[in-house]
Amino acid sequence: MNKGTKLAMGIAAISMLLVGCGKATSSTSSSKSSSAALSGKVTAVGSTALQPLAAKAGSQFTSKNSKVNLTVQGGGSGTGLSQVQSGAVSIGDSDIFAEEKAGIKADTLTDHKVAVVGMGPVVNKDAGVKNLKMSQLKQIFTGKITNWKMVGGKDQKIVIINRAQGSGTRATFENAVLKGATAVKSQEQDSNGAVQKIVATTPGAVSYLAFSYFTNKLQALSVDNVTPTDNNVETNKWKIWSYEHMYTKGKPDKATAAFLNYMSSKDVQNSLVKDMGYISIHDMKVTKDAKGVVTNN
The missing domain is CATH 3.40.190.10 (Periplasmic binding protein-like II)
Known part of the structure; x- marks a missing residue:
């Protein structure tokens, strides 16, 4: 093989390599363009x-x-x-x-x-209550039970904090607990976050929150000795979800x-x-x- 033939073959090989690299670059660019196209x-x-x-x-x-x-x-x-x-x-x-x-x-x-x-009732930690019967919870939110001592807690007035009308959390809670009964008039808040802060800082306060808003600054209540946990929601043992x-x-x-x-x-x-x-x-x-x-x- 003479020098001219070798040189020609070398140039051809380099050209093929460059073409291959060009295709890869084009494909990568196209992929990036495709992922960035959503707007x-x-x-x-x-x-x-x-x-x-x-x-x-x-x-x-x-x-x-x-x-x-x-x-x-x-x-x-x-x-x-x-x-x-x-x-x-x-x-x-x-x-x-x-x-x-x-x-x-x-x-x-x-x-x-x-x-x-999952959603559940929460109280101020000083209320002295950790579990309620469903019937007692209903009586609290309809105004028939007005002091925590009536359900085994402190001699302290119950302060009800409700979500505003139109709240899905409120609708879920009332469907599961009140069963069509009318809630007592009370202070109303527009968000889970606002309820969380008010219950934590207001003596005697009670309300309800999504599980994702439960904190150690609040006492989450069991109902009929069923704890508010994911596992209990998954089987409907916990009814408020x-x-x-x-x-x-x-x-x-x-x-x-x-x-x-x-x-x-x-x-x-x-x-x-x-x-x-x-x-x-x-x-x-x-x-x-x-x-x-x-x-x-």
Whole structure:
């Protein structure tokens, strides 16, 4: 083989290598372009019980999709359902089924269940009470029991803190505990966070919170000697719980659909949901419909 032939073959080999590298670079660039292509604005409004999970998941989602502008706000389940129905927001977060809210046309909305939240009564730690019968809890919130000594606690006036009307947490609690009875008039708060702080600092205070808001500054109450735990919710032994719904109206845009898919992903369901005090929808041994009928899976 003469020098000219060797040189030609060498040039051909280098040319093929460069072409191969060019294709790899093009493929990588295309992949990056594809992952960065998702863009748009997503606004989720409503349940303050769902808000911490939606906000944390949203932060993780946007870290991978930097061109998506995602906002998560509270305001209560009623607000979330009303705003998504009117088209003002992309997602309406709710602790209750749309069918349970007056004025909401549930058949115009699509339900995306993303988690389950346990809820339970909490008292100021000085009340001296750790367990109540369900009947006693009902009597407290209907104004028939007014002092903690009447249920074995301190000689101290009971101060009821309720969530505002339209709260999904309130609706869930009242459906499970009051069973149609009228709640006594009381101080009302707009969020789980506000209730948490007020009960912790107000002598004699009692209210109810999502499990994710339980802290060691409060006394979470057992009911009929059943403790408020995830395991008891999963079997419906603990009766006060609800799904966390993310409702959409019509077909969601690509960014909204991608976020909803992320909420159902293993990253969220197997890790974030549990770490933040919620229950994965995949762990439930029972299902509950909009009328509150519970069936075994």
